[in-house]
Amino acid sequence: MRHRNPYTVGYESFAPLVTQFELGHSLSYICLCLLGQDEHPLKSYGVLSMSGELRRALYASSAASLDLEPFLPELSGTTEILSEEHRQQLYRHLPARAEGYVWTLVFSTSQHGFSLNSMYRKMSRVESPILMVIQDTDNNVFGALTSCSLKVSDHFYGTGESLLFRFAPEFQVYNWTxxxxxxxxxxxxxxxxxxxxxxxxxxxxGDLYQGRTESCATYGNEPLSPQQDFVVKTLESGFRSSSQGKVNSAVAAKENSRVHLCLRLALRKP
Structure with missing residues (x-):
């Protein structure tokens, strides 16, 4: 059995909690992550080492292959950027733990001003994945989904659940490569x-005024805006999952199918 460092996929503090299994001649290992207390059930799993196919199955959306009915997430508050179609498209690419709940706006340049530090302060108590949507002065709409809240850090942070997206010329999501x-x-x-x-x-x-978008190795993306250097018209972020929301049956079906797909890929022999 080969030993892998659990930190290599961005999960934090896994070292004392992880058991690894080599599944026959599979291309990958599945890591079962326990809470560290016997009375708690299995909570989640991650991947320590993965083939490209398995990585895409874990971090890319499986909604299209499931042919789910369009679902419109409930929104608490108002958005100046996201249309109903935008919300439906984004919903199909959310990580499972961010699905099925009320979306609540945490920060908006229209309400809170053009300040990166203000956005950090608004995010300081948010622990769920963050959706950040930008509309530039040419009315292009694009953004990012981050696996955790935004904060000041000397080092890169986050996990492979993070992604980039754009809505024009057609809706496109760029997952972790x-x-x-x-x-x-x-x-x-x-x-x-x-x-x-x-x-x-x-x-x-720092003023949330000027921005730049380029192709990068993390997501293998094309520039998110036709103009690589852009000016922000409006930025909204923190459409976090409200604790009052309830998961619907479509979410459960999507999550279960994605788990089954990943397990099949892991068990399959080359």
Whole structure:
């Protein structure tokens, strides 16, 4: 059995909790993550080492293959950017733990001003995945889903659940490629999501005014806006899952099918 470092996929504090299994001649290992207390049931799983096919199954949406009925997430508050169609498209690509709940707006430049530090402060008590949507002055709409809240950090953080997306010329989602772990990094002067070879998938300055988008190794994305250098018209973020929401049957079907797909891929021999 080969030993893998659980930190290599961005999961934190797994070392004392992880048991690894080599499944025959499979291409990957499944990591079962326990809570550390015997009375608690199995909570989640992650992947320590994976083939490209299994990685895509874990971190990309399986909704299209399931042919689910369009679902419109409930929204608490108002959005100046996201249409109902936008919300339906994004919903199909959310990580399972962010699905099926009321979306609540945490930060908006219209309400809270153009300040990265203000956005950090609004995010300080949010633990769920964060959806950040940008409309530039040419009315292009694009953004990112981060696996955790945004914060000031000297190092990159986050997991492979993070992704980039754009709505034009057609809706496109860019999931983690597995090439590096440069998911999110921010300080008081700028915020970067995705990086590699000196390029950033999405970069914003400290005033949330000027931004840049380039192809990057983390997500293998095309630029999210026709103009790589753009000016922010409106930014909204933190459409987090409300604790008052309830998971619907479509979410459960999607999550179960994705788990089964991943297990089949892991058990399959080359």
């Amino acid at each position: 597995g090439d590096n772990m440069f998911f999110i990094k921010g300080n008081n002067e700028s915020l970067s999501i995705g990086a590699g070879d000196g390029k950033f998938g999405l970069w914003l300055d």
